[in-house]
Amino acid sequence: MAIDPPLFPGLPVVGSLLDLRNDRAELLRRAVLLHPDVVRFQVGPMRITLVAAPELIGHVLVKHAKRYTKRTRLHQMLRDGLGDGLLTAEGESWARQRRLAQPVFRADAVGVFADEITRDAEALAEQFAAATTVDATAALHRLTMRISGRVLLGAAFEADADRLYAAFDEAVRCTTARILSPLTLPLRFPTPRNLRLQRAVGTLDVFLRDVIRERRARPVVADDLLGRLLVAHDGADSFGEQELVDQLKTVFIAGFESTATMLQWLLWELGQHPELQERVREEARSTRDPEALVVTRRVVNEALRRHPAGWAGVRTCEEDDEVGGYRIPGNSMVFVSPYATHHLPGHWPDPLKFDPDRFLPEPSAQRHRHAFLPFLDGPRACAGDNLAMLELVLITAAIVARVRFTSGPDVLMPAPVVTLRPSAPVRLQIVH
Numbered sequence: 001m002a003i004d005p006p007l008f009p010g011l012p013v014v015g016s017l018l019d020l021r022n023d024r025a026e027l028l029r030r031a032v033l034l035h036p037d038v039v040r041f042q043v044g045p046m047r048i049t050l051v052a053a054p055e056l057i058g059h060v061l062v063k064h065a066k067r068y069t070k071r072t073r074l075h076q077m078l079r080d081g082l083g084d085g086l087l088t089a090e091g092e093s094w095a096r097q098r099r100l101a102q103p104v105f106r107a108d109a110v111g112v113f114a115d116e117i118t119r120d121a122e123a124l125a126e127q128f129a130a131a132t133t134v135d136a137t138a139a140l141h142r143l144t145m146r147i148s149g150r151v152l153l154g155a156a157f158e159a160d161a162d163r164l165y166a167a168f169d170e171a172v173r174c175t176t177a178r179i180l181s182p183l184t185l186p187l188r189f190p191t192p193r194n195l196r197l198q199r200a201v202g203t204l205d206v207f208l209r210d211v212i213r214e215r216r217a218r219p220v221v222a223d224d225l226l227g228r229l230l231v232a233h234d235g236a237d238s239f240g241e242q243e244l245v246d247q248l249k250t251v252f253i254a255g256f257e258s259t260a261t262m263l264q265w266l267l268w269e270l271g272q273h274p275e276l277q278e279r280v281r282e283e284a285r286s287t288r289d290p291e292a293l294v295v296t297r298r299v300v301n302e303a304l305r306r307h308p309a310g311w312a313g314v315r316t317c318e319e320d321d322e323v324g325g326y327r328i329p330g331n332s333m334v335f336v337s338p339y340a341t342h343h344l345p346g347h348w349p350d351p352l353k354f355d356p357d358r359f360l361p362e363p364s365a366q367r368h369r370h371a372f373l374p375f376l377d378g379p380r381a382c383a384g385d386n387l388a389m390l391e392l393v394l395i396t397a398a399i400v401a402r403v404r405f406t407s408g409p410d411v412l413m414p415a416p417v418v419t420l421r422p423s424a425p426v427r428l429q430i431v432h
């Protein structure tokens, strides 16, 4: 007989609502210190179950993935901003998009962009080297946006970069405010916030329509995501125009936002740990081969553990289920949180310490496969993990090879909404 998972104590009536609104990732981390397998939160009338134990996560993400869907309020808000692309779609529409996109993201397909990524990162490093203080947040977003544009859309858009970044930033702000607001009017209501969101999304849509029109004007080559979608579009498996725009918008944004967030955490940690920075620098000055950058890769993995940009997978459990002997009612919310699981003391001793040696071959081999899951797992795992890892390793190495820096602020907390952003802009003080 399944029993209810232990309840994490909250206030009467509102339950954990206030904590969830203010300090979501930390709430999950504190809860799994008490209940490391499965824990339940009551948020007003809503019940949320967090499945944290690595041994149980496969049930939700892999074995019974069909039972755990993205039919959630969060995904509706994301759909309002992004349209119905790969990240938010369900069922047959999702499966078709994933089939089409998959080959673009294979390791060998993204590997051909390694030199370009390094060149772009080196150009940014030169700018850093000429400065005394830099605002890494904006600079890294622009860099990953440019790379996403090139890899996914085959488009160089230097001239549009500022305008697009402003529209993207506005769309994120509005979507964040809508997610956090207890009462959100549907997008069709012309509230000031909805209008701002529509305007920002309109800017991105117009840009993407132009990119599509330009590509159609020349012979289509299916060598990037846009090329593949256009070939499919013109063949039997056809997409409507808005569907095409939505898919590009989703992957374009999913592609640069999480990577930029991770790079901020990475540079901040390296700025706080000068001895580690020296080790990365020594390696980065000796090779540009991403496979040989093993110290850098361990630092990247530790940043993905400690500050996973994709901090929670949110699902609706569609039918009554049982996980690890605990009852999960149908139509209730279920979280799998890389942030919570990556801080389980039973799997990660001294979990708040930044220690890349956790990723040496021996401790890695001894760990459960789902103790480390920055890209989640199963059919809805991150489609862009190969590209993300390539970017993180190459960009970190290119910057550290060229500039020595310290970072601020000294205390940086996670501010999780869609991604686990740092609570303040990351500043680098360049050491000359």
Ligand code: HEM
Pocket: 086, 087, 088, 098, 148, 250, 251, 254, 255, 256, 258, 259, 262, 308, 309, 310, 311, 312, 313, 314, 374, 375, 376, 379, 380, 381, 382, 383, 384, 385, 387, 388, 389, 392
């Ligand atoms: C370090 C950077 C990244 C991290 C930590 C990350 C993490 C994640 C996570 C955790 C998910 C699952 C979300 C969920 O199920 O709720 C996801 C999904 C996704 N990611 Fe990433 N991601 C990163 C970079 C990228 C890049 C570079 C791309 C593409 C260029 C990308 C494209 C996608 C797509 C399309 C999905 C949805 C897949 C589906 O549902 O079929 N991501 N990502």
